[in-house]
Amino acid sequence: MLKKMRSFSRPITIAIAVIFVGGMATMGITQMFKEKHYVGKIDGEKIKYKSFYEMVQQTYTNYRRNNPDKEITEDVIRNFNEQTWKQLIQQKILNKALDEFDIKVTDQEIAEKIISEPPQMLKDHEALQTDGKFDKQKYLRALQNPEVDWSWLEQYYHKMLQYDKLKNMVNSDVFATREDVKTNYTESNEKAQADIMAFTTDLIDSVQVSEQTIQKYYNEFKDKFWIPAQRKLEYITIPLEPSVEDKKYAENEINNIYDDLQQGDDFAELAREYSEGPSAEKGGELGWFSKGRMVKEFEQTAFNLKPDEIGKPVQTQFGWHIIQVTDKRTKDGKEEVNARHILIKVEPGADAKRNQEKIAFNLFEKCKQDSFAAPAKELGYQVKETGEFDQEQPYIRGLGKNPALVSFAFSHKIGAVAEPFQTRTNDYIIASVSATSKEHYQPLAEVKTDIIKSIEDMKKMKLLKNKVDKMAAGVNYNNFETFAQENDLEIISSKMINVKSYIRDVGKNAELNEAIIDFAGKKAVSKVIKGEKGYYIAKSIKYQPADMEKFEKDYASVRKNYLTQQKRTNYNDWYQDQKEKANIKDWRADYFQL
Numbered sequence: 001m002l003k004k005m006r007s008f009s010r011p012i013t014i015a016i017a018v019i020f021v022g023g024m025a026t027m028g029i030t031q032m033f034k035e036k037h038y039v040g041k042i043d044g045e046k047i048k049y050k051s052f053y054e055m056v057q058q059t060y061t062n063y064r065r066n067n068p069d070k071e072i073t074e075d076v077i078r079n080f081n082e083q084t085w086k087q088l089i090q091q092k093i094l095n096k097a098l099d100e101f102d103i104k105v106t107d108q109e110i111a112e113k114i115i116s117e118p119p120q121m122l123k124d125h126e127a128l129q130t131d132g133k134f135d136k137q138k139y140l141r142a143l144q145n146p147e148v149d150w151s152w153l154e155q156y157y158h159k160m161l162q163y164d165k166l167k168n169m170v171n172s173d174v175f176a177t178r179e180d181v182k183t184n185y186t187e188s189n190e191k192a193q194a195d196i197m198a199f200t201t202d203l204i205d206s207v208q209v210s211e212q213t214i215q216k217y218y219n220e221f222k223d224k225f226w227i228p229a230q231r232k233l234e235y236i237t238i239p240l241e242p243s244v245e246d247k248k249y250a251e252n253e254i255n256n257i258y259d260d261l262q263q264g265d266d267f268a269e270l271a272r273e274y275s276e277g278p279s280a281e282k283g284g285e286l287g288w289f290s291k292g293r294m295v296k297e298f299e300q301t302a303f304n305l306k307p308d309e310i311g312k313p314v315q316t317q318f319g320w321h322i323i324q325v326t327d328k329r330t331k332d333g334k335e336e337v338n339a340r341h342i343l344i345k346v347e348p349g350a351d352a353k354r355n356q357e358k359i360a361f362n363l364f365e366k367c368k369q370d371s372f373a374a375p376a377k378e379l380g381y382q383v384k385e386t387g388e389f390d391q392e393q394p395y396i397r398g399l400g401k402n403p404a405l406v407s408f409a410f411s412h413k414i415g416a417v418a419e420p421f422q423t424r425t426n427d428y429i430i431a432s433v434s435a436t437s438k439e440h441y442q443p444l445a446e447v448k449t450d451i452i453k454s455i456e457d458m459k460k461m462k463l464l465k466n467k468v469d470k471m472a473a474g475v476n477y478n479n480f481e482t483f484a485q486e487n488d489l490e491i492i493s494s495k496m497i498n499v500k501s502y503i504r505d506v507g508k509n510a511e512l513n514e515a516i517i518d519f520a521g522k523k524a525v526s527k528v529i530k531g532e533k534g535y536y537i538a539k540s541i542k543y544q545p546a547d548m549e550k551f552e553k554d555y556a557s558v559r560k561n562y563l564t565q566q567k568r569t570n571y572n573d574w575y576q577d578q579k580e581k582a583n584i585k586d587w588r589a590d591y592f593q594l
Helices: 002-009 049-066 074-101 107-116 136-143 151-170 178-189 211-220 244-262 267-274 296-304 350-369 373-379 403-410 444-472 480-486 510-518 548-553 555-582
Strands: 038-042 045-048 191-200 230-238 285-290 314-316 319-331 334-344 383-385 428-437 490-493 534-544
Touching (some): 049 074, 074 555, 107 136, 178 555, 191 444, 191 510, 211 444, 230 350, 244 319, 267 334, 296 314, 296 319, 296 334, 350 373, 480 490
Antiparallel strands (some): 191 534, 230 428
């Protein structure tokens, strides 16, 4: 017991995630070390490469400690870097705020928190459990054990309580009146359904656009046609493919399993033990299927087998299969089989991966010395080219999200070749800067067609409004459908919506939604309402008022939820503001494969 308790004494890094904002981009660590010394700057403080790399390693160590049985995939590894960077930014920003607000925490507050709210990692520790459940008495006795160093837990709660106090201070002026809560509740729960008559610009004949109007539009909205500096890349993909030995291994494996089946071994047991398909846990069961559901080779074998017959191994794009048909039938005039299978995939092994890496780096060296296309052609690889991208655009059309390559492209000249990098699908990519352009305004000749379209749309919308106003005089609740049919107008039926809903084929139109809600069950049609693609008139169909009795009954919890959301929004806004003020510089692309 004491030995187990001492395990609590080891230093433990606990990432205190007070807020999580934005999406999680993934990145991985490359072995290329650059000569620069900093990975970024946060609020004027430069972050050393060595310090940040050690933090990433600690993130990895913590993950491995808490998830000993989980596979460390490429995606997980790429995530460590971004998680660490976000936590570092958060730490720097919040700690600065703690100093500015001079937020203190007493020993008594820490002690009370430790006693009343043990962290989940301790609740899950076997030394603090009885019959598989957390034992509060064992926990309290452990806290009094002088052999156990609890300083890490004190530090954890000290920081957590500081952050809680900071959050409360930031949100100290957030309040919710009864009217605020009621309005929010009503907007979320008052719903209605409507039919919507759509008037589109198809009702307007072609319009004329003069050269003078085109030039005026271009001059007035010229900023729309500003193009930042851009780059393009040529690239070669070196796929990870199974070697001859890998293919032979899979074939031998499936043949050995087939031999076991011929000796009388149980199909389902072998499937559960060896099959690499998703049906393995079910003994390989695939259920009933008709022709056209499976790939050609699989289907041909399955439909040629008799019930209970086991077919010889067959290869498809997914690997090697052994198929057994357990039953056959005809349903709705179609022949069906009930089958199960054992799948052995043909996957690249360690030798194939080493060979792929060797090819990639050898080709990289040749590309640096020769034209980019020549070595690729010699080895039978196709050279492709990306779309244009700018420096603020981490996503490269053709290659996906890769901030490191973007950084490379904008810091090197045409012909420069980036070191090979591996994709999520384990392909190697070699890329070279193939084109550059400076920031500029697109000339009128390039954007003229788009300008004409924009002007035509504006003119048509103006003419359409006049036409719709005249037509709308003849629309009422009783002739709504007939009017639409006679004038060849589309009617869009909404689902039950609230004021914030998105309506299919219409979009998010607050004015239209409010008009539909405002019918409040009355038989009526709305006024003409403008949308992005045309004009609309809505007819009431169904109304569901907000349940105000439930509101009164649950007011306390409704108010609490509303206030929690308001505080969360306020805190996130405050945090984003602090991030902007911190003027964060991210140079990780110089060290890590993003």
